[in-house]
Amino acid sequence: MIQLENICKQYINHNHTVHAVDNVSFSVAPNERVGIAGGSGSGKSTLLRLIALLEKPTSGNLWLFGKDVTSIQNYTDIYRSMQMMFQNPLAVIPPRMNLEAFLLEPYINYGLMDIAAAKEDIRQWIQHVDLPETIVNKYPHEVSGGQLQRVVLARIMLMNPKLVLFDEPTSALDAVNQKLVLDLLQKLHREQPFGYVFVSHDIGLLQAVTDRIIVMKDGQIVETIESKRLKEAVHPYTKALVEASL
Amino acid sequence: MNRQKPYTLYVMLVLAALWIAFFLCAPYIAPFDPETTSIADRLQDISSTHLLGTDQLGRDVWSRILYGGKASLGIAFTIIGISGAIGIAIGGLAGFSTPRIDRWLSRLIDLVLGFPNMVIAIAFIGIMGPSITNVIISLCITKWAEYARITRGLVQIERHAEYITFARMSGASNLRILWRYILPNVLPPLVIVIIQHLGDAIILVASFSLIGIGVQPPDPEWGAILLSSRDFLQTAPWLLIYPGLAIFITVVLFNYIGDALRDALDVSR
Numbered sequence: 001m002i003q004l005e006n007i008c009k010q011y012i013n014h015n016h017t018v019h020a021v022d023n024v025s026f027s028v029a030p031n032e033r034v035g036i037a038g039g040s041g042s043g044k045s046t047l048l049r050l051i052a053l054l055e056k057p058t059s060g061n062l063w064l065f066g067k068d069v070t071s072i073q074n075y076t077d078i079y080r081s082m083q084m085m086f087q088n089p090l091a092v093i094p095p096r097m098n099l100e101a102f103l104l105e106p107y108i109n110y111g112l113m114d115i116a117a118a119k120e121d122i123r124q125w126i127q128h129v130d131l132p133e134t135i136v137n138k139y140p141h142e143v144s145g146g147q148l149q150r151v152v153l154a155r156i157m158l159m160n161p162k163l164v165l166f167d168e169p170t171s172a173l174d175a176v177n178q179k180l181v182l183d184l185l186q187k188l189h190r191e192q193p194f195g196y197v198f199v200s201h202d203i204g205l206l207q208a209v210t211d212r213i214i215v216m217k218d219g220q221i222v223e224t225i226e227s228k229r230l231k232e233a234v235h236p237y238t239k240a241l242v243e244a245s246l
Numbered sequence: 247m248n249r250q251k252p253y254t255l256y257v258m259l260v261l262a263a264l265w266i267a268f269f270l271c272a273p274y275i276a277p278f279d280p281e282t283t284s285i286a287d288r289l290q291d292i293s294s295t296h297l298l299g300t301d302q303l304g305r306d307v308w309s310r311i312l313y314g315g316k317a318s319l320g321i322a323f324t325i326i327g328i329s330g331a332i333g334i335a336i337g338g339l340a341g342f343s344t345p346r347i348d349r350w351l352s353r354l355i356d357l358v359l360g361f362p363n364m365v366i367a368i369a370f371i372g373i374m375g376p377s378i379t380n381v382i383i384s385l386c387i388t389k390w391a392e393y394a395r396i397t398r399g400l401v402q403i404e405r406h407a408e409y410i411t412f413a414r415m416s417g418a419s420n421l422r423i424l425w426r427y428i429l430p431n432v433l434p435p436l437v438i439v440i441i442q443h444l445g446d447a448i449i450l451v452a453s454f455s456l457i458g459i460g461v462q463p464p465d466p467e468w469g470a471i472l473l474s475s476r477d478f479l480q481t482a483p484w485l486l487i488y489p490g491l492a493i494f495i496t497v498v499l500f501n502y503i504g505d506a507l508r509d510a511l512d513v514s515r
Contacts, residue, residue: 054411079415091408096430105426109417159416 001163001195002028002051007060009046009219020046021057022219030162031193035206035227037241038216044199045167047216051197052084052165065162080110083156084165088172089148093140099151100136106159125154129184146177150184157188166198170205182209203230203238204245215241252510258503265499269315278306280313280466289482298488301471302478305464307485311492314466319496321378321467322447329386330440333393338432340394341401342424352398358391363450371459381451381460389447396439400432434511442504445497452493468493 009021021043028034038044049055050062053075062069064078072078086092093102100122107118126133129150140148149169156164166185170178186209189196200206206213207227215223215238223235233239268275277297284304292299298307340351367384374380404410405428413427452469454460456476461467463474468489475485 052415075414076417079417083415084412086408086412088408092412094407094409094413094427094431097426105413105418106416109419109422155416 001030001032001065002197003061003063004051005061005063007047007050007062008058009043009050009055010058019219021050023060024216024219024221025060026214026221026224028163028195028197031195032212033189033195033210034197035203035210035213036197036199036216037201037203037206037213037238039201039241041218042216043219044201044216046219048084048165048167048197048199052082053078054084080159081162082165083159083161083163084167085149085152085156085169087168089145089152090140092152093148095140098137098139099143102140103136103151103155103158106155110159112159121158122154125158126151129154130180144177146173146180149173149177149181153181153184153188157192160192161194164194164196166196166200168200171200171202185209201241202245203241252506255503255506255510258499258506262499262503265496266319269312269319272309272312272316276306276309276312278309280305280310281464289478292484299482299484301475301485302482307471307488310466310471311468311488314468314471314489315492315496317378317461317465317467318448318451318469318493321382321451321461322444324382325385325389325447325451326440326444328382329389330393330436332386332390333395334397334436336390337394337397337399338401338424341398342405342420342428348398351394355391355394355398358388359395361388363388367454368459371454376459376462378461378465381454385447385450392443393436393440397432397436400435401428404428404431434507438504438508438511441507442501445500448493448496 004027005025007021007024008019011018011020024043024047036044036047046055050057051064053064053069057070060070065081067078069075069078093099100119103122103125104115104118107113107115107121112118113121122136123133126136131147131150131154135143135147135151143151153169170181173181182205198206198210203213203215207230210227213225213227213230214221215225215233215235217237223233223238225233225238230238230242233242277295282305284300287296287300287304288302290296290300290304296306296308298311301307301310336351336355340348340355343351363385366388367381370384370387371380374383405423410423410427413423418426448468451460451467452472455467455469456473458473461470463470471489472486475482475489478485
């Protein structure tokens with residue numbers, strides 16, 4: 001589903017070249033749950049943005065759903081199957097748009113169904129993510145962060161994506177809401193299988209929600225390990241991340 | 247949406263509507279023709295016949311202020327309307343287009359902003375001659391750039407917002423992003439700026455008339471009335487006080503509307 005081959009991303013900062021992502025190669029199979037762990041500045045979020053086609057790699061090749069996407073200009077077809085969940089839900093919803101209008105957008109843009117049917121579908125999705133139906137009449141600033149993140153998750157899932165990219169989606173939430181969102185994610189994955197790449201600095205969290213964890217440091221992959229065998233990690237950096245998460 | 251109703255804005259809008267309607271109705275409510283002179287009635291004090299007295303040529307001050315308001319407000323609205331529309335269109339294009347187009351349009355905006363309003367306007371009117379049309383054109387030549395710069399900045403901020411990225415991922419086209427996402431967030435602050443600039447435009451037009459390059463006597467306009475009355479500051483101060491008061495009330499009213507609108511359009515309140 002995803003294949004990266006020698007992907008590099010460099011920035012020039014005050015005449016100094018920063019290797020944000022340095023020669024990274026890996027692949028993700030359909031419905032596979034992959035975690036990317038690492039500290040601040042390890043390149044994990046940049047890597048996710050490269051996969052999300054929000055940035056272009058300096059070099060290397062990227063295939064999504066079997067297509068070489070390094071040279072294409074129009075991503076509309078790719079985004080029909082690939083979605084991304086960001087860290088701050090308040091930042092992804094326009095402040096002057098109510099939640100129903102926000103949820104209706106993919107139906108209108110991709111012509112998924114007529115408005116009346118879409119509203120009914122939205123009602124079911126809102127119930128499905130354990131939120132009150134009346135929430136759709138509210139504006140983003142009137143809703144809590146945890147509830148908003150579930151609204152965002154509903155909008156992503158109603159598009160029936162094959163791949164979802166999660167960029168630390170629970171890091172801005174309190175422990176209770178964090179658990180609610182993660183439990184919901186697992187429930188949705190069981191009901192409607194899709195592959196995902198979950199980026200987090202918390203390797204313990206990744207162990208709970210992924211099958212495989214890629215550990216990054218200074219833009220490079222230092223170790224790839226099955227989540228259930230995390231205690232058998234050999235790289236000192238991975239061990240340090242595991243210890244820090246306990 | 248459970249929000250407190252913007253009563254201050256409603257009150258201000260009603261007051262402004264009444265104030266504007268009052269001057270628009272000048273031909274119906276003015277007791278005298280604003281340009282008819284009567285030397286026998288010159289410099290009369292307040293009376294039941296002349297509510298605000300008469301000027302040095304015996305013209306009714308109340309009638310001249312009513313007609314002058316119609317001219318001043320009309321010119322200010324036209325200047326702000328034309329320069330606002332041009333500025334928003336050019337600024338929006340610069341903010342939303344490719345870096346190359348943005349660079350060229352930004353240079354043009356900076357170039358125009360580099361020239362002081364007054365110098366350009368005086369030069370333009372000097373060449374074309376003083377008239378209401380030339381006052382409007384001369385101010386629009388430079389004023390659009392202010393709105394273009396503000397619009398460009400606002401659009402640039404919006405287009406890099408995370409919700410635009412998220413919208414693109416949900417299949418939104420450029421046109422839809424502009425219409426559904428950027429415009430609703432850019433227009434409210436722009437409307438506030440434009441309304442607050444109405445007061446500035448009235449003062450600017452009055453200043454032009456005051457230095458003799460705006461509306462020409464005997465046409466009534468608040469600045470022109472001030473200009474023609476400046477020699478009577480000590481002997482007949484009402485000739486300057488009343489038009490000055492009219493300018494002051496109008497400017498304050500539009501500034502208050504701008505403030506009330508800013509509070510009302512703040513979605514987080």
